[in-house]
Amino acid sequence: MTHFLLEALAYFVAARLYWRASASAVQPPTRDRWLLLGCAVFGAALGSKLLHVLEHLPALRERHDLALWLGGKSVLGGFLGGTLGVEIGKRAIRWPFATGDAWVMPIAAGLIIGRLGCQLSGVWDQTYGNPTAAPWGWDHGDGIRRHPVAAYEMLGVALLLLVVRAQWREYPGAQFAAMLLGYCVLRFALEFLKPPFGALAPGTLPVALHAGLTAIQWAALLGLVWYGLLLRRRTTGAVAIALPAS
Numbered sequence: 001m002t003h004f005l006l007e008a009l010a011y012f013v014a015a016r017l018y019w020r021a022s023a024s025a026v027q028p029p030t031r032d033r034w035l036l037l038g039c040a041v042f043g044a045a046l047g048s049k050l051l052h053v054l055e056h057l058p059a060l061r062e063r064h065d066l067a068l069w070l071g072g073k074s075v076l077g078g079f080l081g082g083t084l085g086v087e088i089g090k091r092a093i094r095w096p097f098a099t100g101d102a103w104v105m106p107i108a109a110g111l112i113i114g115r116l117g118c119q120l121s122g123v124w125d126q127t128y129g130n131p132t133a134a135p136w137g138w139d140h141g142d143g144i145r146r147h148p149v150a151a152y153e154m155l156g157v158a159l160l161l162l163v164v165r166a167q168w169r170e171y172p173g174a175q176f177a178a179m180l181l182g183y184c185v186l187r188f189a190l191e192f193l194k195p196p197f198g199a200l201a202p203g204t205l206p207v208a209l210h211a212g213l214t215a216i217q218w219a220a221l222l223g224l225v226w227y228g229l230l231l232r233r234r235t236t237g238a239v240a241i242a243l244p245a246s
Helices: 002-022 030-055 057-063 066-070 075-093 101-119 149-167 174-193 215-235
Strands: none
Touching: 002 101, 030 057, 030 075, 030 215, 057 066, 075 101, 075 174, 075 215, 101 149, 101 174, 149 174, 174 215
C-alpha cells in the first residue's frame, strides 16, 4: 500500500510541477499541446512496458503467466518512449522549439518520490540490490542486507538536478537533454548492483543478460548516445539566454 500511495503521489506532484513550469514556457497552441501530451503518455506507456518485457523475457516465456506479462514497467523505458513520442508529435505539428525543460523538475521530483516507495517495498518490487556487508545495507524483509539501490538513485537524481540547473539553464532544451543523459549514466552504473550481477531473491523474476549486459543497460547506452547528441544540438551554435542574477 505504501508503494502504491507514493507512486500516486509521484504522478500528482510531477503533474502539478509540469503545468506550473509549462505556463511560462513557449508552447504550441492548446490543441497541439494536448496532442503532444498524448504522444508523450502513449510513448511512455509503450516504452515502459516493452523494456520491462525485454528485461525479463526468458523468464516470462517459461512461466506462461499473463499477470506477469501485464505487470511491471520500466522508468527508463518510459523516458525513452515518451521522448520519442513527443519528437514524433512535434514533427507532425511542425513545432521547431524545445519543450522538454518544463519536464526537468517534474521528472526529478517524481523519481525521488517514486523511488522512496520502491525502497520501502519488499523484494517483490524487483528494484532490490545485491547482498552487501556495508553498514547501510537495507533489509527488505527477507533477512538479507542489500544495497539500497533505490536510495542511491534518489541521491543521484537530486545531485543531477542541481548540476543540470546550474550548468545548462541558458540553453533552451539543454536541461532536459542533460537530465536524461545523466539519468542514463546513473541507471547503467546502478544496474551492476542488482541481479543478475548478484544473488536473485526467491520468488522474483530473473533478469536476462544480453551480451553481458541487461536490457536496461543496453537501453541506457542507447539513451546516452541519443540524449548526448540532443544536448550537443541544443548547446552548439545555440544562443544563450541572459538570466537575471539571483
